[in-house]
Amino acid sequence: MKQTDTNSIRYPQEIDEKMEKLAKNLSRSKKELFCQMVDYFYRSKKDPADPGDEVLKKELSAGVNRIISFIRQQEKDFLLPLFTDAASLKTASSKQKELLEGIAKLLLAEREKTLSLIEKTDRLLAGMKIIATRQAEKDTLKQCFSELLEYYIVQREEMSWTTTTQKKDELAAHIRKSLKNL
Template sequence: MIDYFYKSKKDPADLNDELLKKELSSGVSRILDFIRKQESDLLAPMFRLSDEVSNLLKLDVTLTNKILENQYNLGAISNEHKNKLIDQTKLLEQLVIGLSSKQQLKKEFRKILAHYISNREALGWHSSTPKKEELVQKVRFALDQLHAVKRNQDVCFFNVFVFSFLYIL
C-alpha cells in the first residue's frame, strides 16, 4: 500500500480520490477471495477429517472397552480351567498311586498264593486235616495282614481276590 502512494504521488488523507477507493476495495476483495479460497481448499477438508477422526476414536474406544471386557472374561475362564486342571492332576496322581499300590498288592498276593500252593503240594493230598487247616489259617492270617496294611487305599479288586481265594479253600 505504501508503494501505491509513493509511486502514484497521491495523498492518503484525500478522501475524494475515486481511484484510491477502487484500489482499496479491490484489495479488500482480493483478501476476502483469498480467505474464501483457503477456507474451501484447506479448512473445510480439515474439519471433515477431524470429524472422521473423532468418529474413529469413538469407535476405537468402544472396541477397546469390548476387548477389555472379553480379556477379563477370558481371565476368569482361564482361572476356572486352571483350577479344573489342578483338580484333574490331583486325581491322576491319586490314580497313579492307587495303581502302583494295586500292583504291589497283586505281587504280594501272588507270593502268598505261591507259598500256599508249594506248601500244599509239599503236604500232599493225603495229609491230615489239621495240617491243612493250619496252612489255611496261616494263609488267611497273611492275607488279613496284607489287607490291613493296604486298608486306607481303594483296593476293591483285592477283596474279590481274597474272597474268591478263601472260597476255593
C-alpha cells in the first residue's frame, strides 16, 4: 500500500497556532484545511500576499461595468422611448385640453342663447294665449251682437206703422242697454 501523504511543510509555531484555531473554528483537520486553502487559491487565482486583492477588485469592477452597461441598454431600449411617448402624450393632452375648453366656452354661449330663446318662446306663448282668449271673446261678442241684431230685426218687423213711439223708444233703449252689457 502506497502512502498518498508524502509531502511535508515546515512553518513557524505562530502559524501552527493560527492554523489550529482555524481548523477548530471550521471543524476540520489541519491537513484538510490546508488542502482546501490551496484548492481555493488555485481556483480563484488570488494572491494571498496581495492584501488589496487586485484580482477581486478587477472582477468586481468588471461586474459593475456589466451592470452599468445593462442599465444603459435598458435605458436606451425602454426608458428613452417611454419618456418620448410620455412627452407626446403630454402634448396631445394639452391640445385636447385646449379643445375641450373651447367646446366648454361654446356650450356656455349656446346655453345662454338657448335660455334666451326659451324665455322669448315663453313670452310668445303667453301672447298667443292672450290673443286666443281675446279671439274667443271676440267670437262671443260677435255671437251676442248677432243675436241682438236678430232680436232687433224681428221686433222691428213685428212693429207696424201704428206702433207707438214709446214702444219704439223702449226697443231702442233695450238694444242700447244690451250693447252696453256686452
